[in-house]
Amino acid sequence: MAQNETIVVIGAGVIGLSTALRIQQHLQPCQSILLVARDFPNTTSLNYASPWAGAHYRPVLGSSPQFLKEEAQAQRTYEHFKILAAQEPGSGVQSLEGIEHLESPPAEYLDETSVRNSYAHLDGFRRLSPKELPGPVKWGASYQTFVINSPVYCAHMLRQFVLKGGQTKEYTLASVMEAFHLAENVKTVVNCSGIGFGDPKSFIIRGQTCLVRNPCNVTLTRQNSDGTWSFCIPRPLSGGTIIGGTKQPHNWDPNPSIEIRSQVLANAAKWFPFTPESEGKFDVIRDIVGRRPAREGGMRIEAEKVSDDRFVVHAYGAGGRGYELSWGVAGDVVKLMRDNGLVLEKASL
Numbered sequence: 001m002a003q004n005e006t007i008v009v010i011g012a013g014v015i016g017l018s019t020a021l022r023i024q025q026h027l028q029p030c031q032s033i034l035l036v037a038r039d040f041p042n043t044t045s046l047n048y049a050s051p052w053a054g055a056h057y058r059p060v061l062g063s064s065p066q067f068l069k070e071e072a073q074a075q076r077t078y079e080h081f082k083i084l085a086a087q088e089p090g091s092g093v094q095s096l097e098g099i100e101h102l103e104s105p106p107a108e109y110l111d112e113t114s115v116r117n118s119y120a121h122l123d124g125f126r127r128l129s130p131k132e133l134p135g136p137v138k139w140g141a142s143y144q145t146f147v148i149n150s151p152v153y154c155a156h157m158l159r160q161f162v163l164k165g166g167q168t169k170e171y172t173l174a175s176v177m178e179a180f181h182l183a184e185n186v187k188t189v190v191n192c193s194g195i196g197f198g199d200p201k202s203f204i205i206r207g208q209t210c211l212v213r214n215p216c217n218v219t220l221t222r223q224n225s226d227g228t229w230s231f232c233i234p235r236p237l238s239g240g241t242i243i244g245g246t247k248q249p250h251n252w253d254p255n256p257s258i259e260i261r262s263q264v265l266a267n268a269a270k271w272f273p274f275t276p277e278s279e280g281k282f283d284v285i286r287d288i289v290g291r292r293p294a295r296e297g298g299m300r301i302e303a304e305k306v307s308d309d310r311f312v313v314h315a316y317g318a319g320g321r322g323y324e325l326s327w328g329v330a331g332d333v334v335k336l337m338r339d340n341g342l343v344l345e346k347a348s349l
Contacts, residue, residue: 148235
């Protein structure tokens with residue numbers, strides 16, 4: 001391997017930052033890493049989804065190969081969050097009770113094997129008894145999970161990356177191939193750009209949430225009988241509470257909808273355990289609109305050889321599950337890089 005090689009990571013969202021930190025653990029002495037992004041945690045942009053996220057950890061049930069792959073990534077992320085919450089409270093990750101209420105549970109929620117496969121790794125997991133379920137709710141669960149103050153967590157990861165010797169560059173790339181020219185001797189580019197570069201399978205999902213000052217001591221997710229979902233996510237370190245939410249594929253409207261705000265707050269007043277003094281009213285800090293970078297068929301995670309000695313390793317298109325999958329995805333990227341001899345086999349301590 002040539003001397004003084006630079007690995008370029010594109011994107012400073014939760015996937016890009018997590019991946020850059022994982023790669024740092026496997027660098028050879030002659031390698032350095034450059035994080036290139038249009039947006040960093042100190043900026044706000046509709047197209048920079050990570051700082052707008054709720055965010056919390058919640059399993060998703062399924063049995064397809066893609067679901068199983070995501071399940072493994074999510075479980076590795078859960079273990080990572082467990083360490084962060086215990087050892088680095090300033091990271092913005094906190095352990096908390098998670099509750100789920102489903103009014104019309106899909107078939108996989110009624111299959112005990114499916115539920116066990118997706119929930120068994122969660123500390124304290126238990127099914128709620130019918131007596132514990134409110135009104136029309138047919139299925140419920142409680143477990144220890146994690147909530148994340150997303151702007152704080154992104155800033156924390158960037159700080160860790162820089163302290164460990166990582167370099168950063170604010171730059172808007174026109175092509176993934178341009179990244180090979182942003183430093184000396186670039187052989188590997190890791191594409192954590194969110195939407196990719198012209199990938200026809202990529203699309204955005206518009207999300208609108210509401211950040212309120214009202215405190216809440218659990219994160220609760222509710223599936224309504226019409227198939228829509230509502231949630232409340234307290235942000236650690238006095239970051240308020242996120243109330244949501246919506247999923248609107250291919251909707252590019254940048255403006256918050258007053259009607260959506262009224263609906264999510266009305267739902268929150270009915271369903272979520274805010275403190276009694278709230279009296280069903282909310283002290284709104286701001287409406288939030290963000291664009292989740294999604295992809296048909298799930299994330300693209302693969303190593304692409306673009307010339308004799310150059311690779312692009314892709315990791316983009318997480319949609320609304322960036323935080324839940326982040327550390328697992330980063331591990332998969334490092335494995336691809338190890339398999340192709342692009343980084344050290346063993347992590348450096």
